[in-house]
Amino acid sequence: MLLRLLAGFGLSLLVGGLGYWRRSLSLSGWLGAVLIGTLTVGCGSWAWGWLIILFFASSSLLSKVGKRRKAAVALDKFSKDDRRDLWQAMANGGIPLITALGYAWQPHFAWWALALGATATATADTWATEIGTLSKGRPFMLTTFKQVERGRSGAISGLGMAATSLGALLIGLSAWGLTSLGLGNGQEPQVWFVVAATIGGIAGSLADSLLGATVQQMRWCDHCASETERTIHKCGNQTRHYRGLAWLNNDWVNLISTGAGALVALLIAVLAN
Numbered sequence: 001m002l003l004r005l006l007a008g009f010g011l012s013l014l015v016g017g018l019g020y021w022r023r024s025l026s027l028s029g030w031l032g033a034v035l036i037g038t039l040t041v042g043c044g045s046w047a048w049g050w051l052i053i054l055f056f057a058s059s060s061l062l063s064k065v066g067k068r069r070k071a072a073v074a075l076d077k078f079s080k081d082d083r084r085d086l087w088q089a090m091a092n093g094g095i096p097l098i099t100a101l102g103y104a105w106q107p108h109f110a111w112w113a114l115a116l117g118a119t120a121t122a123t124a125d126t127w128a129t130e131i132g133t134l135s136k137g138r139p140f141m142l143t144t145f146k147q148v149e150r151g152r153s154g155a156i157s158g159l160g161m162a163a164t165s166l167g168a169l170l171i172g173l174s175a176w177g178l179t180s181l182g183l184g185n186g187q188e189p190q191v192w193f194v195v196a197a198t199i200g201g202i203a204g205s206l207a208d209s210l211l212g213a214t215v216q217q218m219r220w221c222d223h224c225a226s227e228t229e230r231t232i233h234k235c236g237n238q239t240r241h242y243r244g245l246a247w248l249n250n251d252w253v254n255l256i257s258t259g260a261g262a263l264v265a266l267l268i269a270v271l272a273n
C-alpha cells in the first residue's frame, strides 16, 4: 500500500501538472488532483485511480473540442471558466476518494461499486455538457419538456444523452479491462461492473439535470436580462439570486449527483452478487 501511495502521488503530481500546464486545472485544482490520485491509487487500487484519470483526461480533451462555438455559450451560462479548482475536483472526485479510504479499511465490493457509479456519473455528465453544448438543435428541460436555449442548466438533448451513455459505458468497460489486467487490488473482473457503471452514470447524470432544472442556484443579470450561474456576469455586472436554493451551486449539484449515481451502481452490484 505504501508503494501504491507513493506511485499514486507521483502519477497524480504528473497528470495534475500536465492539467495545470494545459490550463485545465487551477493551482488548487492541481492540489485536489494530487489528493484524489494519491488516495484512490494508494487506498483503493490502480483501477480506481486510472478511472479518475480517464475521467479527467477525456473531460479536458472534450472541453477543447469546438472551443470557439462553446465559448459564447459557456461565458454566458456557466459559473466558472474551464480551469477546475479544488472544489470542482472534490465535487467530482470526493466520493471515489472516500470510498477508497473505506476499501483500505474494509475491502468490499460495495466501495468499488460506489466509486464506479460516482466516476461514471462525473464522466457521463461532463461528456454530456461538453458535447451536448455543441448540439445544433435546441435542448429541452427534463421537468417541463419545453425547449430552451443551449447551455441551460438542467436542459438535455439527444446528442447530450448519447454522450452521457457513451461516457458511462466507457468507465464500465475500462473498469472491466483494468481489473482484467490485475489492477483491481482484490476486485476480479465482473460483468456487473459494466452494467453498474453505465446505468449508474446515466442515472446520476439525469439527477444532475433534474437538480439543475429545479433547485440549483440560478442568477440573473439585470443588465443583459439573462440567466447565468455566474456571480459576476460576462458584461461585468453583479448578478442577483433569481431562482433555486442560494447555497446549491454547481459543485454541490455535482457532489449530490455523483452520490446518486454511486447508490444506483451499488444497488446493481448488490443485485448481481
Ligand SMILES: [Zn+2]
Pocket (backbone or CB within 6 Å): 221, 222, 223, 224, 225, 233, 234, 235, 236, 237
Ligand atoms: Zn450581463
